[in-house]
Amino acid sequence: MTAGAGAGRTVRDATLGVLRELGLTTLFTNPGSTEIPFLTDLPGDIRLVLALHEGSVVGMATGWAIARDRPALVQLHTTAGLGNAVGALATARVNRAPLVVLVGQQDRRHLATEPFLAGRLRGLAGDYPVAVDEPATARDVPGAVARAHHAAVHGRGPALVIVPVDDWARPAAEGAERAAASRVAYGTAADPAGPAEIAAIIDAAASPALVAGAGNDTDDGWAALVALAERIGAPVHQESFGARAGFPQDHPLFAGILPADRPGLRAALAGHDAVIAVGAPVFRQYMFSAGPLAEPGTRLALLTDDPAEAHRSPVELAVLAPIPAALRSVAERVSARATRPSVQGAAPTEEPAPPDEAGPLLPAHVFAALAQRTSQDTVIVEETPSSRPDLHRLLPARRPLGFLSAAMGGLGFALPAAIGVRMARPGRPVIAVVGDGASLYQIQALWSAAHYRVGVLVAVLSNGRYAVMDRLAESAGGKPSWPPFEEVSVSAVARGLGCPAQRVATHAELTAALDAILPALHDRSDPMLLDIAVATDPAFHP
Structure with missing residues (x-):
């Protein structure tokens, strides 16, 4: 994948070529002066979506990225824009939304004197970006954007590229290699060892339960978890404070949302000697309360495609793998069970009686x-x-x-x-x-x-x-x-x-x-x- 730099082509031209190749042709922004050289006279195939605050910019891009399951493109204005967007970038990271974020910077030619609007941008968003790149030269910008796309996809979050305002008009590199892979292939096959161990934990349990999380909110993920739950007759809870549903909540085996406190969690999982979380942290809490997450003797395991989730979850076994494929592998290995539990969450929902005209609307x-x-x-x-x-x-x-x-x-x-x-x-x-x-x-x-x-x-x-x-x-x-x-x-x-x-x-x-x-x-x-x-x-x- 090349930017196709030719005579007279600028860094802006080359970057626009990269954005087209990556499908990043819808740009969410609230611009400032450091973005003017890039945004003025945009070509007709680049769609600009204006929002009136950077939180809205990143929020709209996050919804777009989640709904399309591919990165969205954002442009922010130096310190003020990035600073206003930090909370929304944190949400994008925890919601696992891939974003490629261009952040404006003052002119390279006088950055050393910290002119008006110069930003100390690296670190301003804390650890929430999955990558932050400050290209060493203007000619490195197109490659940095391509690498940010890879980082956003692989790291499931916002990847930042800081671009000084004068870089866009600089000549693009001719005949130089762009320091970015044309394509990154991510493994899709689950290692059979991990699913086999999860299947063994389920088979050894008298009463297993499943917990669905936001990481399983795909068509394939829902189908695979339904198949596993029905094969083993296990109730399926939804993680507390989940950003997305990981299982159909009108299914007879759906057992409701887990409480976000330890006593409530222990009560909800009581009677289950094995709990397998799928695409969910183990287990998300709100206010601190003492005691273990589950009753002593309950085995906890996790299947996730999020490395950070796998590393921090206090479980006996964490399997890091593509979730739908791993679920199908577990279902193929686990023994079928003839009985189904009585699931409290599957009872018909009682609707509230409509209020009379004088009564309050709830x-x-x-x-x-x-x-x-x-x-x-x-x-x-x-x-x-x-x-x-x-x-x-x-x-x-x-x-x-x-x-x-x-x-x-x-x-x-x-x-x-x-x-x-x-x-x-x-x-x-x-x-x-x-x-x-x-x-x-x-x-x-x-x-x-x-x-x-x-x-x-x-x-x-x-x-x-x-x-x-x-x-x-x-x-x-x-x-x-x-x-x-x-x-x-x-x-x-x-x-x-x-x-x-x-x-x-x-x-x-x-x-x-x-x-x-x-x-x-x-x-x-x-x-x-x-x-x-x-x-x-x-x-x-x-």
């Missing part, structure tokens, strides 16, 4: 209404911490990529990510379900959705407060020191950004709005925001 009412009207291929992008358990209970993921959330836990992911997913998968309906507090972290992304006519539905659960924080304070025996923000109108902000919006205050208004929007959501070409007034569920406990 998040569960919203989720039940969505569940009655959404198709199986709908993508739900979630960021509503205080009502997430109800969402899982009432709105299960029924297809791969049916559920997406921020693995990192920080707010501001769901709204731009939903826009990126819809841009990448225009044939699938996409609904962002967010709290009003969460929506305000990247509300600017609505402008991009409106400007580029991205037909995503944003359902905002508006209670005028950070409900999860209030309850955490109460559970600690105190009361919040922060005020509510009931005067904020998310629908008014949305309309100010050019996005159509509707305020919903009653159950009748909710069902009427959903009946009007959802049947045509597959083909919708404009965003819509529903600002839904809800009360905090008194039964909720974080």
